[in-house]
Amino acid sequence: MHPPRRSLYVTGTDTGVGKTVASAALLHRLRAAGLRAVGMKPVASGCERTVDGWRNDDALRLQAASDPRPAYDDINPYALEAATAPQLAARAMGVRVDLAPLLDAHARLAAQCDVVIVEGVGGWAAPLGDGFDQCELPRALALPAVLVVGLRLGCLSHARLTARAIAADGIGFLGWIGSSVDPDFVERDAYVELLRDALPAPCLGVLPYAASPDPRAMAQCLSLPPGF
């Protein structure tokens, strides 16, 4: 078994901008390049109780896009019931979100693949838990960030602010992905050009709008991140 080439931390300009769709598409893109790629949603709020335990839709989508398919509990160590900020969801369950279990789960995933795609929560400055800033996880794992930009009015400021914050937090910025979440955004292409000029990392692709996004098809719109 050879060591993982690299892992990536996928963040977004906000919640609901397409991080999961883009992460699943990245997994398929990496797999198409012959890499064993698995997803991870370390902290997920918004879970359903099943016979197997709490399950989150993002984590299940990442698991479905992964090859090999790791155990759910390693993909999503913290499955929190309420669909709200992780801090609130964790408090409601009497859970404390800590770094160590996340590092252990990531190590188990990394041991069985070449690349782990780690999807964050919300936007970059959303904490993972009480006293637990999101940047601590990619910092501890030495992961560079990929920023998913939800292409809609206001995204230029959100994207630039996020890029600055990533740099200020000492995290590498590997690239960004445009996510066409708004079918009525007629200036989308012009914004993509503005973002290309404004952001200090390459665009890995622009995912088109799709009524039912198919990550395998979306993968064809992505280039491999630099270094892969």
Ligand SMILES: Nc1ncnc2c1ncn2[C@@H]1O[C@H](COP(=O)(O)OP(=O)(O)OP(=O)(O)O)[C@@H](O)[C@H]1O
């Ligand atoms: N390219 C696309 N075309 C159309 N709809 C999309 C696209 N990408 C994402 N969506 C839709 O936008 C919504 C949010 O996408 P997604 O769940 O990937 O966002 P997210 O950033 O991962 O959200 P969260 O912060 O909850 O993790 C979903 O309903 C998804 O189907």
Ligand SMILES: [Mg+2]
């Ligand atoms: Mg998501």
